[in-house]
Amino acid sequence: MSESKSIFSIELPTGGEVQLTRHRFGLKRAPRVSIVAGIRGDAPEGMRIAFSMLQRLVELEDVLQGQVDIYPCVNPLAAEQGERLWPFFGVDLNRLFPGRENGHPPERVAHALIEDLQGSDYVFELRGARPSFQESTQALVRSDDAAELALHANVRLVWKRTPGPAAPKTFAYQFPNTIVLEGGVGNQLTSTVGKELSDGILNVLAQLNILPEEKLPFSWASMERPVLVSDEDVFRIRVGRSGFFLPEASLGQEVEKGERIGRVIAPDSGAVREEIFSPVSGVIMAMRVQPVVSLGIMVARILLN
Secondary structure (H helix, E strand, O other): OOEEEEEEEEEEEOEEEEEEEEEEEEEEOOEEEEEEEEEEOOHHHHHHHHHHHHHHHHHHHOOOOOOEEOOOOHHHHHHHOOOOOEOOOEEHHOOOOOOOOOOOOHHHHHHHHHHOOOOOOOEEEOOOOOEEEEEEEEEOOOOOOHHHHHOOOOOOOEEOOOOOHHHHHOOHOOOOOOOEEEEOOOOOOHHHHHHHHHHHHHHHHHHOOOOOHHHOOOOOOHOOOOOOEHHEEEEEEEOOOOEEEEOOOEEEOOEEEOOEEEOOOOOOOOEEEEEEOOOEEEEEEEEEEEEEEEOOOOEEEEOOO
């Protein structure tokens, strides 16, 4: 039987409380998959996918041959405001892991989540696109095992990324087999992306023999066959002037070296301050959709041919 449990709660100075809730489905045996969403409040796509999975697993619970835990919203205060940072404290929860048991409330939430996830065989973090961007569906991984499994997640690419300087404080870094699912438009819902990633998680559960393949509500043939890429396969394009970025290329488009992908104009006069040309050939995997830019801001990521 499914079980819903509050693994941590915080009383608010204004009254009421914030709860960190876990929904558990299936048999209490390996493999155990944990699905986490809403670490940042400006990633509604991830939270929507988590709630979709809750509904699906209620229907499929009787046939599950493992355990699936869902944490649909880790940062509800920020989510209710559509903001990245934890309100009142103004901190990014995804820079506080593994947290502290005796720290301030966001650190205590981070600590409680990490403690409750111990023993998970695989951890999924559900996000949307990064703010201001439209992005192809992708899985971000660190380990070879996670990369192999992510190839079944119905994404367009699996990106094995090298951790940066801030990575040790992020949620995904705490578990080597974490798979981060992204895509869509920053701080927005995209119906196709939500369905693609929800189906992808179900397909992964089938690959792990937690869910019988015949119970999948789609054909395995409909799944994306992603490419596996590394940091060397991705090129970032940045602007050299501030102003209004007007894209002239779109997500998924193939571009040639030297092809113009947009312009930066002066908002007051419309004068062109900079023409943005792609220095490489490849496919656009991310494009900036929020037009206001400043010096050095990234406006596109290109997957190299």
